[in-house]
Amino acid sequence: MSTASRGALAAALVVVVAGASPALGAGRVVAKKEVTGVLNLNTATAQQLDQLPGVGAKAAKRIVEFRAKTPFGRPEDLSRVKGFGPTRLSALRPYLTVTGPTTLVVRKLPPAPPAPAPQGRPGPAAH
Numbered sequence: 001m002s003t004a005s006r007g008a009l010a011a012a013l014v015v016v017v018a019g020a021s022p023a024l025g026a027g028r029v030v031a032k033k034e035v036t037g038v039l040n041l042n043t044a045t046a047q048q049l050d051q052l053p054g055v056g057a058k059a060a061k062r063i064v065e066f067r068a069k070t071p072f073g074r075p076e077d078l079s080r081v082k083g084f085g086p087t088r089l090s091a092l093r094p095y096l097t098v099t100g101p102t103t104l105v106v107r108k109l110p111p112a113p114p115a116p117a118p119q120g121r122p123g124p125a126a127h
Contacts, residue, residue, distance in 0.1 A: 032111070037103035039095055041072040044102050051106045052092055059083055072098045 035053055041063065049060035059081075066081045075096035078084045084092075095104060 032109040034107045034109055035095060035104065036107075037095070037105050038097040038100070039104040040097050040100060040102045041075065041078060042067055042098055044104075048102055048104060051104060052095055054088060054091060074098055 046060040046064050049055055049063050050057055062081050079089050
């Protein structure tokens with residue numbers, strides 16, 4: 001292999017590896033959360049709704065707007081709000097209620113230790 005070919009190959013490998021690292025989560029620390037308690041869909045604030053796993057500010061706003069017109073009779077009524085299909089509803093169901101107080105507590109868990117580096121074969125010796 002010529003020197004120019006090796007240089008081009010090395011540059012291509014650097015671009016591929018550098019570009020792939022963030023997508024694979026290398027070097028990123030993702031904060032995990034522990035969610036306990038329940039959230040009353042009829043009385044929770046937008047900020048409380050935003051704490052539900054997978055619910056952001058926009059979805060919380062849609063919930064508040066929906067319940068201003070029609071209060072929730074049961075947690076499954078959340079499926080009538082845009083963006084809350086069966087899969088998302090099933091993930092949220094353990095945290096939802098339509099009666100009683102909101103007792104939802106979100107606690108950040110410490111990040112998991114980084115995974116050990118993979119043990120592969122050593123590369124070819126440089127000449």
